[in-house]
Amino acid sequence: MKSDRSHLDWLESEAIYILREVAGEAANPVLFFSGGKDSIVLLRLAEKAFRPGRFPFPLMHIDTGHNFDEVIGFRDARAAELGERLIVRTVEDSIARGTVRLRSADESRNAAQSVTLLEAIAEFGFDAAIGGARRDEEKARAKERVFSFRDEFGQWDPKNQRPELWDLYNARVHKGEHVRVFPISNWTELDIWQYIGREKLEVPSIYYAHRRQVMRRNGYLFAPKPGEQGEELSVRFRTVGDISCTCPVESDAGDVQAIIAETVSSTLTERGATRMDDQTSDASMERRKKEGYF
Amino acid sequence: MSLLGEIERNHADLGDGRNTRGVLRFITCGSVDDGKSTLIGRLLHDSRTILQDQLAAVTRASSKRGSGELDLSLLTDGLEAEREQGITIDVAYRYFATGRRKFIIADTPGHEQYTRNMVTGASTADAAVVLLDATKGLLPQSRRHLLIAHLLGIRNVIVAVNKLDLAGYGREVYAALRASFENFAAPLEIPNLLFIPMSALRGDMVVERGANLGWYQGPTLLEALEAIDVESTDSSLPFRFPVQYVARGQVRSYMGRVAAGTVQTGAEVIVLPSGRRTRVKGISVLGDSLGSALAGDSVALQLEDEVDVSRGDMIVDAHRLPRPVKAFTAKLCWLASEPLAPRGRYLLRHTTRTVKARFAAINYRIDVQTLEQRPLEGEVRMNDIVHAALAVQQPVFVDPYAMDRATGAFILIDEATNQTVAAGMIE
Numbered sequence: 146m147k148s149d150r151s152h153l154d155w156l157e158s159e160a161i162y163i164l165r166e167v168a169g170e171a172a173n174p175v176l177f178f179s180g181g182k183d184s185i186v187l188l189r190l191a192e193k194a195f196r197p198g199r200f201p202f203p204l205m206h207i208d209t210g211h212n213f214d215e216v217i218g219f220r221d222a223r224a225a226e227l228g229e230r231l232i233v234r235t236v237e238d239s240i241a242r243g244t245v246r247l248r249s250a251d252e253s254r255n256a257a258q259s260v261t262l263l264e265a266i267a268e269f270g271f272d273a274a275i276g277g278a279r280r281d282e283e284k285a286r287a288k289e290r291v292f293s294f295r296d297e298f299g300q301w302d303p304k305n306q307r308p309e310l311w312d313l314y315n316a317r318v319h320k321g322e323h324v325r326v327f328p329i330s331n332w333t334e335l336d337i338w339q340y341i342g343r344e345k346l347e348v349p350s351i352y353y354a355h356r357r358q359v360m361r362r363n364g365y366l367f368a369p370k371p372g373e374q375g376e377e378l379s380v381r382f383r384t385v386g387d388i389s390c391t392c393p394v395e396s397d398a399g400d401v402q403a404i405i406a407e408t409v410s411s412t413l414t415e416r417g418a419t420r421m422d423d424q425t426s427d428a429s430m431e432r433r434k435k436e437g438y439f
Numbered sequence: 440m441s442l443l444g445e446i447e448r449n450h451a452d453l454g455d456g457r458n459t460r461g462v463l464r465f466i467t468c469g470s471v472d473d474g475k476s477t478l479i480g481r482l483l484h485d486s487r488t489i490l491q492d493q494l495a496a497v498t499r500a501s502s503k504r505g506s507g508e509l510d511l512s513l514l515t516d517g518l519e520a521e522r523e524q525g526i527t528i529d530v531a532y533r534y535f536a537t538g539r540r541k542f543i544i545a546d547t548p549g550h551e552q553y554t555r556n557m558v559t560g561a562s563t564a565d566a567a568v569v570l571l572d573a574t575k576g577l578l579p580q581s582r583r584h585l586l587i588a589h590l591l592g593i594r595n596v597i598v599a600v601n602k603l604d605l606a607g608y609g610r611e612v613y614a615a616l617r618a619s620f621e622n623f624a625a626p627l628e629i630p631n632l633l634f635i636p637m638s639a640l641r642g643d644m645v646v647e648r649g650a651n652l653g654w655y656q657g658p659t660l661l662e663a664l665e666a667i668d669v670e671s672t673d674s675s676l677p678f679r680f681p682v683q684y685v686a687r688g689q690v691r692s693y694m695g696r697v698a699a700g701t702v703q704t705g706a707e708v709i710v711l712p713s714g715r716r717t718r719v720k721g722i723s724v725l726g727d728s729l730g731s732a733l734a735g736d737s738v739a740l741q742l743e744d745e746v747d748v749s750r751g752d753m754i755v756d757a758h759r760l761p762r763p764v765k766a767f768t769a770k771l772c773w774l775a776s777e778p779l780a781p782r783g784r785y786l787l788r789h790t791t792r793t794v795k796a797r798f799a800a801i802n803y804r805i806d807v808q809t810l811e812q813r814p815l816e817g818e819v820r821m822n823d824i825v826h827a828a829l830a831v832q833q834p835v836f837v838d839p840y841a842m843d844r845a846t847g848a849f850i851l852i853d854e855a856t857n858q859t860v861a862a863g864m865i866e
């Protein structure tokens with residue numbers, strides 16, 4: 146028999162296999178769902194892995210309180226449509242508990258998110274947390290395992306990772322430890338959009354071109370601060386994380402096909418174009434990951 | 440035609456529209472300074488997936504280091520420690536795509552002290568690119584790289600004879616290196632062994648042909664990678680379906696990925712370990728019924744009869760069964776920093792099945808420079824490759840690794856620490 150499987154079929158099949166491995170091996174898994182495009186793809190893959198049954202894990206979002214309304218609305222609607230349980234834990238709660246202290250109210254909450262995330266994992270006793278990270282996003286992720294071990298402090302030790310051979314994943318942990326699992330490790334941004342197109346998946350409206358008031362600074366587009374006079378441009382978001390450090394790009398791409406075309410000819414990688422905090426230094430992501438960030 | 444369709448098509452072989460080449464995974468191996476990082480950088484660069492901001496960052500880093508020229512190798516070294524030491528110490532995965540195929544590169548270090556990293560990268564690779572430095576000739580390291588690739592069952596090996604620019608692009612230098620490598624590789628009977636002369640630095644014969652190697656008529660590296668056929672070998676093997684997860688709805692569905700071979704509705708199968716014989720009633724994904732599935736497909740199977748099946752069981756071709764074994768011999772690469780404990784308690788993970796295991800005997804050491812047997816002498820340590828006999832508490836259903844990687848491979852996990860300590864290939 147001659148195979149006619151495309152690269153998307155291959156990636157999909159691998160991801161379904163990984164999701165089922167988590168279900169088979171972990172006692173208490175959870176899937177991170179933010180309403181962003183990568184986690185939307187994860188949910189589609191979970192449907193393919195487990196329907197007509199229910200998902201063998203709840204969904205969880207760590208809300209920084211700095212999310213786009215469109216994305217939060219989308220998150221809730223999608224979870225309800227799937228009929229799956231959605232757990233939300235907020236950085237605000239950690240601030241109230243005193244485990245997170247911010248220097249200023251509008252600083253990026255990406256780092257603080259790690260604290261809330263680990264608190265949530267401890268609260269529910271999760272032993273496996275499925276996320277939508279991709280190896281092509283950033284250099285430090287290129288060596289990340291598919292099943293990535295975290296110690297009892299939630300820390301990642303890049304120099305002491307478990308060897309990962311064939312498709313024999315090791316999800317075993319002691320109490321208090323957990324694994325992060327990345328079923329779409331091998332996908333690129335282009336693969337994601339092609340899959341969204343193929344599966345006709347809905348994504349939050351801000352991924353598509355829309356008119357928005359923005360300020361230009363250092364080659365990036367920002368939301369104007371109160372009192373600032375911005376300009377109105379046609380923009381879209383390539384990632385939809387924390388508002389304070391997620392910048393839109395100028396674009397007229399109003400549908401998936403146009404986004405794919407832009408992605409193919411794009412001259413900037415996803416994080417470079419849109420995430421201020423990753424630009425600081427080559428090693429900033431690696432440091433954040435060690436501290437427990439996704 | 441819609442743009443999406445066009446791009447999907449573009450990602451497929453344009454020959455007959457449906458003849459896509461899917462994904463190819465390959466490993467790159469070379470000794471320090473053979474030019475591996477430069478070659479990968481060149482592949483990414485020339486296939487235009489190195490995007491501008493990455494390039495800008497590399498240019499900045501290059502000037503910080505004081506090297507004036509653009510250093511393509513800086514694109515691939517990921518972790519801080521590695522940047523400090525200037526070497527690659529772990530497996531890093533890289534991605535690029537052409538109109539015909541998506542590629543996943545496992546970039547592994549070449550040093551003997553990182554044999555386990557190469558074994559890791561090779562375990563999932565369909566092909567290996569072995570680098571030779573044309574100015575140095577055939578080094579012991581290159582032999583080791585070929586032997587590890589062979590040991591891990593890689594059928595497609597491309598030998599990149601690099602730095603030919605430093606040898607005047609001489610045909611004789613290339614021919615001599617090729618002859619000595621072929622001579623060494625002959626006993627391994629590698630099904631697809633290919634040689635390509637190149638300069639990774641100048642970009643000759645990597646993606647572009649360049650102007651300097653007119654005497655060479657064969658494919659460029661990228662053309663060779665695009666042409667490798669992987670699916671047909673896996674699909675011609677006997678059907679193997681390790682069960683991952685059982686859904687207990689109205690209809691019992693057995694979820695898993697076809698590890699080898701193909702299956703059709705109506706096919707006669709046997710469920711192991713029970714030995715129950717039945718037929719496949721349905722094959723489905725998300726409510727869609729499929730008439731068949733082949734190696735690599737994640738599906739749900741429904742069976743004609745009520746059979747008790749759980750995770751770790753295997754549904755197989757009723758006429759070509761795997762071997763049920765409680766004792767077997769295997770080649771083993773030790774991965775952990777703690778030495779092998781001959782009386783230690785280990786868990787053996789084979790397909791989706793986990794069983795307790797112990798060593799019955801450790802027979803000899805395998806010299807990865809020559810594949811010769813050597814006496815054991817002392818402990819088995821990280822990066823050692825040995826021949827051993829193992830005993831397991833419950834049977835596992837195996838095929839020889841050389842025939843079927845999916846049912847011939849296993850890992851050992853230390854029961855106390857949960858560390859993955861060894862990779863094994865069943866004979």
Ligand SMILES: Nc1nc2c(ncn2[C@@H]2O[C@H](COP(=O)(O)OP(=O)(O)O)[C@@H](O)[C@H]2O)c(=O)[nH]1
Pocket residue numbers: 469470471472473474475476477478512601602603604605637638639640641
């Ligand atoms: N002249 C020449 N130099 C090369 C070639 N490929 C790599 N180099 C140089 O060899 C050195 C080692 O290359 P690198 O890619 O870092 O080797 P690695 O250690 O195998 O990753 C660098 O200075 C490269 O610029 C080539 O084809 N020709």
